[in-house]
Amino acid sequence: MITVTPGMRxxxxxxxGMEAIVLGLFTPTAxxxxxxxxxxxxxxxxxxxxxxxxxxxxxxxxxxYIAGSVIQVLAIAAGFLVPTMFVLxxxxxxxxxxxxxxxxxxxxxxxx
Numbered sequence: 001m002i003t004v005t006p007g008m009r010x011x012x013x014x015x016x017g018m019e020a021i022v023l024g025l026f027t028p029t030a031x032x033x034x035x036x037x038x039x040x041x042x043x044x045x046x047x048x049x050x051x052x053x054x055x056x057x058x059x060x061x062x063x064x065y066i067a068g069s070v071i072q073v074l075a076i077a078a079g080f081l082v083p084t085m086f087v088l089x090x091x092x093x094x095x096x097x098x099x100x101x102x103x104x105x106x107x108x109x110x111x112x
Contacts, residue, residue, distance in 0.1 A: 002062040008103035009059045012068060015095045016059075020052035022088055023075065030082050044078055065100065072096050 027045030030036040051071055058064040072093040079086030 002065050003104075004060060004062055004065075005103055005107045007107050008100055011099035011103050012059055012065065012096065013056045015092060015099050016052040016056045016068060016071070019071070019075065019092045020049040020056075022092070023049040023052060023078075026078060026082060026085060029084075034082050036081050041081070044081060048074055048078065068096060 023045055025045075026048075027041045030041035030045060031038050048071060051067075051074075055064050055067045055071060058067070072089065075092055076086060076089030079089060
């Protein structure tokens with residue numbers, strides 16, 4: 001079970017907030033640079049950005065951290081449409097993992 005702390009919530013919310021912006025900007029890049037069909041680009045880009053915002057609002061609950069981790073995997077998978085997302089997705093995944101572990105360490109939370 002994940003113990004949710006205020007610091008972890010703040011750090012993870014920051015990561016998801018910035019990621020939502022990047023994923024929103026994924027849409028025009030996919031359409032204009034990579035030639036992805038607009039329907040696919042909007043579904044993936046805006047869909048993931050909205051998921052980031054929704055999960056940010058649920059970070060008081062432990063399941064939201066699992067959902068956030070799934071978003072990280074999906075962001076990396078978006079690299080199949082825009083190859084730069086492989087790198088950006090990996091960076092955000094690293095930030096996500098770091099946010100969880102650093103907050104737990106700073107606040108002295110141990111696993112149960």
